[in-house]
Amino acid sequence: MAERVTIGDLAQRLGLSKASVSYALNGQPGVSEQTRARVLALARELQWYPSSSARTLSGARTGIVGLVLSRDPDLLGTEPYYMLVLSGIEAELIDAEYGLLLRMVGSEPGRDLPVYERWAGERRVDGVMLFDQRRDDPRIPLLRHLGLPAVLNGAAEPGSVLPTVVPDEHGDARQVVELLHGLGHRWIGHLTGPSGLLHEERRELLVRAAAARAGMAVESIEGDYTMGTAERLIGERLRHGPGPTAWVASNDVMALGAVRAAAREGVDVPGRLSVVSWDDSLLCEIGAPPITALDRHPRDFGRRCARALLAEIAGTPDDGTGARASELRVRSSTGPAAP
Amino acid sequence: MAERVTIGDLAQRLGLSKASVSYALNGQPGVSEQTRARVLALARELQWYPSSSARTLSGARTGIVGLVLSRDPDLLGTEPYYMLVLSGIEAELIDAEYGLLLRMVGSEPGRDLPVYERWAGERRVDGVMLFDQRRDDPRIPLLRHLGLPAVLNGAAEPGSVLPTVVPDEHGDARQVVELLHGLGHRWIGHLTGPSGLLHEERRELLVRAAAARAGMAVESIEGDYTMGTAERLIGERLRHGPGPTAWVASNDVMALGAVRAAAREGVDVPGRLSVVSWDDSLLCEIGAPPITALDRHPRDFGRRCARALLAEIAGTPDDGTGARASELRVRSSTGPAAP
DNA sequence: CTGAAAGCGCTTACAG
DNA sequence: CTGAAAGCGCTTACAG
Known part of the structure; x- marks a missing residue:
C-alpha cells in the first residue's frame, strides 16, 4: 500500500516550511518561482495529493456537489431522461474537477429533506441541485436556512429566491x-x-x-x-x-x-x-x-444545471442562460386529424 | 444561515470536556449514562452534526464509496440495466449510512485510472466498485498498489485477488x-x-x-x-x-x-x-x-455489490453470496424452430 | 521571500 | 468517570 505523503514530508525533504510548500502548491504569492518549481516537481514525483478532509477542515470547499433523486427507482430505470441529464452534469463537473454525491431516496415526499440537513451539517457538499420542484416546495426554505447553495432545475417559480435553470x-x-x-x-x-x-x-x-x-x-x-x-x-x-x-x-x-x-x-x-x-x-x-x-437535449440541460450551481458556489451567479431550442422529431405516430 | 455547532460548543454548554462529549456521542465507554443522555439531548436540540472532514482527518472513514462508470453516456441512457443496478447500490448504502460518489468518464479505456489515484490520494472514498472487468484489467494492480478496498462485480477471474460478486x-x-x-x-x-x-x-x-x-x-x-x-x-x-x-x-x-x-x-x-x-x-x-x-434482477445485484464492498471495508469479507436465480420471461420473440 | 504558530473539528491515548 | 493534550494535514494571518 502506497504510503500517504503529506505536505510536511515535502517540506522536510526540501528544507522548507510547510507554509512555503502550501503556497507553492496553491499558486499563492510568497515563494520564488524557483522554489515553486522545486516543490511542484517533488510533489509530482512523490505523487502527492492534498487530503480532501484536511483542506475542507481548514476552510476550503469540499469539491463535491450533491444530488438527491426522489423518483421511484423503477421509473429511473425506464426513463432514459435522467441518466442523460446525469451524464451532462458529470461532464460539466469533471471540467471543474468537481465530484457528484448521488442519493436516491424513493418518491415518498419529504424523504430528501433529512439528506440536505445532514449534508449541510456534516459539510459534505458545497451545494446541491434540485429537480422536480413542487409548489411551496419545502426544500427551498430549508436550504435557505441551512445556507447551502442550491440551484433549481426545470421550472421557474415567479419570484424564486434561488437561481433557476429552465428548458425552453x-x-x-x-x-x-x-x-x-x-x-x-x-x-x-x-x-x-x-x-x-x-x-x-x-x-x-x-x-x-x-x-x-x-x-x-x-x-x-x-x-x-x-x-x-x-x-x-x-x-x-x-x-x-x-x-x-x-x-x-x-x-x-x-x-x-x-x-x-x-x-x-x-x-x-x-x-x-x-x-x-x-x-x-x-x-x-x-x-x-x-x-x-x-x-x-437532456445532456445539454444537465450541463447547464451543473454550470449554474458551480457559478452559484463560486459566488458569480450565472442563471444558466441560453437553453438550446428543442428539436421535434416527427415520426409515424402523428398524422392528419381524422375527419 | 444556521451557525455551525461544534463539539466544543456542546462541551462548553454542558461544562464538560470535548473528550467526554465525543465519547458520549460515539457510544464509547468513559461517560456515565446520565452524562451521555444529557449530551445526546443537547446535540439533538442544537442539531449538531459531526464534521465529516474533521472526522475523516482524525482517522475515521469517509463514509463514501466511489463508482466510476466507463460507458458511453448514450449507452447508459438507453440501457436501463445500469440505472437499476445503481438504485440497488443506493438502497444498500442508505441502510449503512454510506454515500455514493459517482463519476462518468466515457468509454475510452484507461480514463478511469486517474480517478482512482486521485480518490485514493485525497482520501475521498473508503472503497470503490468495479464493473465491466476486462482481461488483465489494469485497475486491479492499481487499486492494490493504492491500498484502496475494491470489489469486482459481474465476472470472476480465476484466482482474482479481489472479492467478486457474480450473477448466476x-x-x-x-x-x-x-x-x-x-x-x-x-x-x-x-x-x-x-x-x-x-x-x-x-x-x-x-x-x-x-x-x-x-x-x-x-x-x-x-x-x-x-x-x-x-x-x-x-x-x-x-x-x-x-x-x-x-x-x-x-x-x-x-x-x-x-x-x-x-x-x-x-x-x-x-x-x-x-x-x-x-x-x-x-x-x-x-x-x-x-x-x-x-x-x-439488477437491483438485487446492485445490493449485493454494495454489501460486498461494505463488508470488505469493514474488514469482514463476505463475497456477496447467494445470487438470486434469474427469471426467463418468455414473450413472443421466441417460437418453435423453423423446419 | 520564508518560517513559526494557531486553528479548522474531531478522536484517542494518557493521566488523574 | 472525567479532563488536558496531542495529533490528523492542511491554510493563513503574522512576524521576520
Missing part, C-alpha cells in the same frame, strides 16, 4: 401545438405528469395558451409517468366517447401507454389518433409506430 | 439454451458485447458449453451493445445464407437490433427466427414483437 418550455409547447395544428387537429389532449410538479403545471399552462391562440380545444388528464397508468387512463377516455384527435404525453413511457391503449381499443395510430411525446428516447424510436417526440 | 451466469446460460432447445432449435447464434469484457467471454463459454451438452451448434458475432451495429451485423448474417434459427443477444438494445434486422430482411420473428435478450427491460416489453428476456 415556451418553445417546446409552441412546437408541439403547431405541429398538431398544422395537421388539422383542433381538439387535443394533454396527458400530464403528477400535478404537484411545477414543470407540469407550467407545461399545462403553455400548452393551453398556445392551443388557445390557434383556436384549439384542450383537455387534460393527470398521469403518473408510468406506462400502465397511461394505458388505463387513455383507454378509458377512448371508450368514453368522442375526444381529442391527438394526445401529448409528458414523457416517453406515457406516450407508449397511450399508443398501447389505442391499439387495444382498435383505434389506429396515426390514422384516427396522433400521439406526441414530450421526451425523446430509444423507446420512442422503436415504438410501433415510432413516436413523434421532442428532443429536449 | 451458469443458470442464465442454461435457462436460455434450454428454452431454445425445447423449441427445437439446433443451431443458435450468440450476439455478444465487446470481447474484451470478461463477463462476455464467460457467457460465451457457458452458452457454448450448455449448447454442446444439448447437441446444438453455436456461432457468435461480436457486437458493441448498440442497436445500430446489432441491426447491421444480423442483417448481414441473414443475407449471407443459412444460419442459426435463434439469436441470443447480450443486452436488450442489441436484441431489438436483431429483431429490426429480421424485419428488414423479411424474416418473420418468431416464425423463422427467434430472439432472446440477456437483459430484460421496458424495451423488451414494448418490442414488436415483445422480446423474450432474462430478468437478472
